[in-house]
Amino acid sequence: MKQYQVKGLSCGGCAMRLEQEIRELEHGEGATLNYNSGRLRVNEEISMDAVRRILKSDGATLSAAPADTAAHSEAAGNMNGHAHSHEAGQGIHSHDDHVNEHGHDHAEHGDEHDHSHGSGWTKLRPVLAAAILYVVGLLLDGRAESWIVVTIYLAATAISGYSTFMKGLRNLLRFKFTMDTLMTVALVGAIAIGEWKEATLVAILFGLNEWLEGLGMEKARRSMDALLKTAPKEARKMEDGREVIVPILALAAGDIVKIRPGDQIPSDGEVIEGVSSVNEAAITGESLPLYKAAGDIVLGGSLNQDGLLLVRITKAYRDSSLARILHLVQEAQETKTPTELFINKFARYYTPAIMIIAVIVMLAPPLLFGGDWSTWLYQGLSVLIVGCPCALILASPIAIVSGIARMARHGILVKGGVHLEQLGKLELIAFDKTGTLTKGKPHVTEVRVYDQERLFRVASLIESGSTHPLAKAVLEETTRRGITDAGETPSSLRTIAGVGMEADIDGNIYRLGNELSASHLDMPEQVRSDIEALKAAGLTLAIVSDDSEVLGLFGIEDEIREESQSVIAAIHGLHIRRTVMLTGDHEKTARKVANRIGVSEVKSGLLPEDKVDAIRALAAEGRVGMVGDGVNDAPALAAATLGIAMGKGTDSAMETADIVLMQDHLGKLPYAMRLARRVDRIIRLNIGIALGLKLIALLLTIPGWLTLWIAILSDMGATILVTLIGLTLFLERKERSTAQG
Incomplete structure (x- = not known):
């Protein structure tokens, strides 16, 4: 699969429609277009010209995967998968799909590259031009010939609503009912009944609505992109005493790199020379720098602040902590929550349902109750605009992406x-x-010895083959007593899960573990008494035994x-x-x-x-x-x-x-839980606003008070509120501390 960045997606519903159209192309099966991240993944054999035409129909443009995320994206493709059986609605993500193709020819994309806020400004310009013409029309209304005013209104409508009209017309001919379809029918209807002024206002406010919607999502995406730019690009590798600049993807375990003050550490490693303070905020969220010297572990992406360090790389970049984080953050951005999946499914049925309701509003009162056709046709057109699902579709994505980005920063x-x-x-x-x-750093505080000659030697030989924290505590105690394995190893050694270790030493079987490891023995009263005393003191037991007796007890405490x-x-x-x-x-x-x-x-x-x-x-x-x-x-x-x-x-x-x-x-756990609950509250509030404002507007049809401008304002108001409320997650506020949180 080949990955591209798409600029100028106007809304989540539009992204779903574009994805479906791309999937209908030859070799388009499996194509994905994610609105949250703006990333498109397609088969390498698909016609990119056809893809560009589909995207262009919505005002979106295509570019290659961002160069500044190339390193971590390439690394991502080689990471192990995370198949979570309880990830509702998502199934298993194949990380092979995340491999970016960077060997493309930039000429292939020509002028499709869309920098900075270009696509946002492109969408806003016709809206501003139409707004100026609309104001001119209002000023001339009643002062100039009516045909001049109507022409100005039509020009403003055409400038702001042309793309919406064309998209809606195409969808209508295909019997695809989207928000563009609703707007197209509403515009045509308003013009047909002579509501020039309100038709123009509908076109302008809908264009402004789409621009604001895209602006909010772009803000959330930029915050996420800022995280993805954390990855360093190059490293200073030492070769035969010389300093060579190499890409971080070229680093391998065992390489020695020089880290100057102000440089980022390229990958996980161990300090072999030098002393410095290192800021790990990009990885751990901890703002205080840590003192690092020879023997200390450093994490890729950390910032070396004031000293010169020589670091031996222990993990290639693709396996480093930073690459893991960047990949998972990118993947997280592209997953849909159960709420999003429900809203998207709901929106597919909601739009056609609104069109049916609008037809009923237009026809039922005149046919059944003798209502005025012009009045109820107008009301029906207003219902179409109220039915636009923009705010509802946007209720969750901005909050989710903002929440994930803020969590990652911490x-x-x-x-x-x-x-x-x-x-x-x-x-x-x-x-x-x-x-x-x-x-997780236990230490021995009590020892009971029943066989001085064998206890510490057997314990040292058994625990030398384990990495368990309790084994390290026992080894530290035997070393403190001057006992080392001196190159000896047991003839056999095996771990018994939840029990301990068993070893063959000098032809005899020895065990070291919890009480279950000695359950085969009939212990003397003294041993039982000592075990109970150590347990009463709140110590963890490590019992050393053979087939016939207990050699000794270690009482271990973990702070x-x-x-x-x-x-x-x-x-x-x-x-x-x-x-x-x-x-x-x-x-x-x-x-x-x-x-x-x-x-x-x-x-x-x-x-x-x-x-x-x-x-x-x-x-x-x-x-x-x-x-x-x-x-x-x-x-x-x-x-x-x-x-x-x-x-x-x-x-x-x-x-x-x-x-x-x-x-x-x-x-950080309580902070994470508070933020997650805040995200959940915001999503619920957004859904309530999106549906509540529409319900209020629809209720206005009963007394016949709903107008086109109220309808579009209710839709735009909902979208603006949903966007702004979602973006409040970026506003940091002082959290209650929990020791280190």
């Missing part, structure tokens, strides 16, 4: 509008404990995150019915953490599959969100109505989740 990555809607409607939230509510308590309190303040902590830890440790942070409920001793069952049970009670960061959280994230992952968590958790908090803490 380091909250929403993978689609459907997930933004779901976030605003959550009723229950489940949290993983380790690494989510706690720091609670500073913001956890305030985040949970803030979430309860948002009227979430219940918060639940899910953990594989034992009851006493889990309860100790839960009591300190204030969660409503605890489910402990859970295996990964038990977490999934717990999420499904919660989902039966209402919409449930799951927040986690580890490999064992991925199934639960997928099972929840909405999966939320920590940005510094595992790749599998981030891939499975629907929303990613790019910070290494939960502080």
Whole structure:
């Protein structure tokens, strides 16, 4: 598939109609035209001349994919897919479709390139010219010959309404009922009954309405495009002591790059030399710079502020945090929410229904009640204009795109509008404990030794093969005691999910894990007593045993995150019915953490599959969100109505989740929920305004008070209000802080 940027789309309904016409072309199957992003994807074999003609019929123009998004778009095509089974109405997105073709000949597009606000000004010029003529006509009305005034009104109508008339006429001949069809019939009808002045006003106000509609969506798109321009273009690669400028897509893992003060870091990497403060706001939304020195990890897209750094690239750009974010933000912009899908489907039936109502208004009173034909024909034409679905179609897209863009600016990555809607409607939230509510950096605080000779050596050999945070804590303790594996490795080593590790060392089987790992043993009273004492202290147990006895116990503690308590309190303040902590830890440790942070409920001793069952049970009670960061959280994230992952968590958790908090803490979660609820309120308000104003205008037909100018003002007023209210999401206001949020 080949991707292009389309400029000058006048409305969501028009975009749907154009998409359908393009799909009817040879090789047009599967073509998509997204109004939110203005992106067109078509088969490479399709006739682009035919596509341009279709777009031109609506005043839209075609250009290539924006050069400044080329890097991340190309990277996007190589990323793994995110197939969310609960993404309503969207199915599975094939990321192969996102590969941009940049090797095109710019001559192919000629003058089709539309820069800056050109298309907006192109649409406004005839409206302004028509408005001037209309004012001239008003001034001459009663002072000049009537034919002169009528000619001026007709000229103004032609200038402002010509494109609408031609589009509407074509649609009418094809029996396609769109807003252009409604306007065309209304214009012809008004002129036919001699309402020159009001016909001109209808044409001018409809043109202004379309311009304002496009302007609002363009504002939302520009905000999104500003995010997509975050990607650096080049890097200073070190080769044999020389500095070489290379495109970031040419970087590979292991390359050394020089980052000067003021430069963006091209991809994820590790500092090998130098000291500096680095601003990660573009990735995490955190405004305070972080101190970085040799050994520290840096993220692509971050800004090096004051020192010279040498960085070893650990991920090619296409796999970096920035490329992942840009790709997912772009994809999110192009998904439709259930509300949008419903509105679009509703609009397809709404427009023909309005035409039927208009015919009834025109014919029923004169035929059945002896009404005046001229009066009710006029009323029927007014109903046609009231029926224009512009404001209704626009009720959701501007709010959704604005919300996603604002979330991204704060380091909250929403993978689609459907997930933004779901976030605003959550009723229950489940949290993983380790690494989510706690720091995920446990340390050993208590040790019980029953076999001094074997305990620390066996523990060191087993845990050296694990990346689990508890394994690292045990390894740190054995290292502190002077025990190292000295190159030794177990003959075999396997992980038992939800239990621990099992290893063959010197021909004997040893186990290290929770109480289940030693369930085969008949423990002495002293060991049982020690286990209960460590559990009572709220410590996590790591038991080392063989086939016949327990060698020792490690009591491990994980520090609670500073913001956890305030985040949970803030979430309860948002009227979430219940918060639940899910953990594989034992009851006493889990309860100790839960009591300190204030969660409503605890489910402990859970295996990964038990977490999934717990999420499904919660989902039966209402919409449930799951927040986690580890490999064992991925199934639960997928099972929840909405999966939320920590940005510094595992790749599998981030891939499975629907929303990613790019910070290494939960502080932004309440902010994200408040913003999502605000988006939801705005969409509901917009739908209410769009339908409410039209209903009021339609009710005016009963006493015969509806006029053409009231009809068009009600439609334009609804569109203006819907647009402005949607754009209020860009107005930052001071949010209540939650520690780091």
